[in-house]
Amino acid sequence: MREKIREAFDSVHAEPELKAAARQAVARRAARRHRPIRRLGIALAAAACAVVLAGGWLYATPTVQISIDINPSLELGINRFDRVISVEGWNDDGTALAQTVDVTHLSYTDAVETILASEPVETLLAENGVVEIGVIGTDTDRCARMLENVRACTREQQNAHCYQADPDQLAQAHECGLSYGKYRAYLELAALDPAITPEAVQDMTMREIRERIAALSERTLPEAADDSAAAAAEPTESGLQQKTPGHHGAGHHGDD
Amino acid sequence: MRSEQEVNRAVEQYADTVRRICLVHLKNHADTEDIFQTVFVKYLLHNAPFASPEHERAWIIRVTINACRDLLRNVFRRRTVPLTEAVEQPAPPEKYRAVLQAVQELPGAYRDVVYLHYYEGYSAPEIAGILGKNVNTVYTQLTRARGLLRQALGGEDDA
Numbered sequence: 001m002r003e004k005i006r007e008a009f010d011s012v013h014a015e016p017e018l019k020a021a022a023r024q025a026v027a028r029r030a031a032r033r034h035r036p037i038r039r040l041g042i043a044l045a046a047a048a049c050a051v052v053l054a055g056g057w058l059y060a061t062p063t064v065q066i067s068i069d070i071n072p073s074l075e076l077g078i079n080r081f082d083r084v085i086s087v088e089g090w091n092d093d094g095t096a097l098a099q100t101v102d103v104t105h106l107s108y109t110d111a112v113e114t115i116l117a118s119e120p121v122e123t124l125l126a127e128n129g130v131v132e133i134g135v136i137g138t139d140t141d142r143c144a145r146m147l148e149n150v151r152a153c154t155r156e157q158q159n160a161h162c163y164q165a166d167p168d169q170l171a172q173a174h175e176c177g178l179s180y181g182k183y184r185a186y187l188e189l190a191a192l193d194p195a196i197t198p199e200a201v202q203d204m205t206m207r208e209i210r211e212r213i214a215a216l217s218e219r220t221l222p223e224a225a226d227d228s229a230a231a232a233a234e235p236t237e238s239g240l241q242q243k244t245p246g247h248h249g250a251g252h253h254g255d256d
Numbered sequence: 257m258r259s260e261q262e263v264n265r266a267v268e269q270y271a272d273t274v275r276r277i278c279l280v281h282l283k284n285h286a287d288t289e290d291i292f293q294t295v296f297v298k299y300l301l302h303n304a305p306f307a308s309p310e311h312e313r314a315w316i317i318r319v320t321i322n323a324c325r326d327l328l329r330n331v332f333r334r335r336t337v338p339l340t341e342a343v344e345q346p347a348p349p350e351k352y353r354a355v356l357q358a359v360q361e362l363p364g365a366y367r368d369v370v371y372l373h374y375y376e377g378y379s380a381p382e383i384a385g386i387l388g389k390n391v392n393t394v395y396t397q398l399t400r401a402r403g404l405l406r407q408a409l410g411g412e413d414d415a
Contacts, residue, residue: 001405005359005374008352012279014271018292022271025293026263026300 060085064137064146065170066108068115069181070124071205072097076111078137078146084111090179091202093120108146112153116160130159130206132181136167159207178202185209192216263300270316276375277317280359280367281324294323317376318386321368328364358408366401369394 062077062085072093077086084103089095101118103111112133115121125131133150137143147164154160165180173183176198186201189209193216201209274295278288298319306312359370368387372378380398384391 001402001409002374004352004355004409005370008355008359009276009371009375011349011352012272012276012356014275014292018275018289019267019271021289022267022292022296023264026260026267026296029297029300030257030260 059083062086063139064108064135064143065167065180066112066146066150067134067136067179067181068112068131069133069179069185069206070121070129070131071203072120073179073182073202074098074115075179076103076108078108082107082146084108087111090177090182093203094179097121109149109153112150116154116157124205125157125159128159128207130161130210131157132161132163132185132206134163134165134181134184136165136170136180138167140164182206182209185213189213189216257303258300260300263296266299266312266316267296270313273313273316273376274320277320277324277368277371279356280371281321281328281364287327291320291323291327295320298323314382314386317372321387325364355409358405361408362401362404366397366404369397370401370405373398 059079059081061079063080064078066076066078068074068076071091073090074094074097075086075088075090076084077088079085084106087098087101087103089098097115097118097120100120101114103114106114116125116131121129121131131154133154135143135147135150137146143164147162151162154162165184169183170180173180176183176186178186178198178201182201183198185206186196186198186209189201189212190196192213204212271292274292275288278291282288282291295316299316302315306315359367362370369383372383372386373380378386380394381391383389384394387394
């Protein structure tokens with residue numbers, strides 16, 4: 001019986017189509033196994049790229065400018081995370097200073113403190129120089145908060161003036177080759193001395209500009225000068241509202 | 257998961273074994289095709305290594321028998337197939353038809369032990385291990401199956 005059974009089963013073989021169907025089923029199953037992993041991988045990679053790109057864009061886009069003017073004129077680009085992402089000099093001294101101080105990626109308060117503590121700025125301030133620091137941006141509330149922090153950074157400085165402004169005139173300032181702070185002072189001066197040019201203002205120290213404004217204001221109409229100064233300044237400015245002749249050298253602090 | 261090459265090698269090596277077990281249990285060609293796919297897809301997904309070729313062969317046999325049982329056990333199975341597919345297993349050669357039919361007509365539990373003992377050459381303890389049965393049960397089933405086959409095929413007994 002053993003031999004009969006063996007011979008009988010020996011005569012049974014798998015048909016080629018059964019093997020082919022099994023191979024196809026295996027191939028389908030193997031592909032299904034790989035596909036979700038590949039798709040998941042692609043999706044994760046795409047999501048990671050999107051996060052990196054979006055994060056990079058958010059990080060690299062300045063939302064506020066901080067204009068620092070003494071004689072060196074600098075503008076710091078601040079992103080929405082309160083980090084400095086660009087430093088631009090708007091005159092020769094400003095360009096030189098931008099190359100010597102490394103404040104990129106610092107918080108804006110650290111950056112302001114670092115710049116104020118740099119040798120050329122410290123020297124100018126020791127010689128009774130005037131520093132004007134503007135916080136320029138469209139988000140008024142945020143700029144107001146930043147202004148308070150910048151004022152806290154300049155508390156030790158006798159001749160520091162801080163202000164907040166809308167960015168409406170930022171492009172015009174840059175077209176004239178001036179930082180926002182210097183352009184603002186230039187407008188005040190130009191109102192009193194129409195012959196003044198942006199080029200002439202570019203390398204003047206803020207003290208020189210302010211003294212000239214003060215001198216012209218005294219010689220002409222003080223009231224008109226105040227009005228013109230107010231007209232030149234942005235409505236939101238705070239630091240220069242009480243600017244008067246003698247203010248710059250008189251030791252008033254910027255958070256006046 | 258095993259490589260497709262590995263599975264293709266197993267298909268070549270064990271297709272006849274799977275086919276013979278299907279012949280013992282199933283009458284429908286489409287069911288046989290299902291079992292083929294089930295067994296070799298399970299092989300594809302079976303990650304544990306086999307200790308030896310014998311171990312691998314025993315695994316294929318156990319999986320095939322279980323797959324056949326699952327298919328037959330599913331009382332809710334309402335399989336509908338086109339008439340063109342509803343064909344029976346291809347008929348074995350005339351010479352062996354009586355023997356195979358005698359095995360197919362044994363009670364379900366006996367068919368496996370007969371096939372495993374008389375064709376695959378496993379001992380009763382080995383069959384007990386493959387089928388997860390008591391050894392004495394295997395001995396009993398073998399004895400009873402032998403008696404039924406003797407009746408069907410005419411008396412010789414060489415077990």
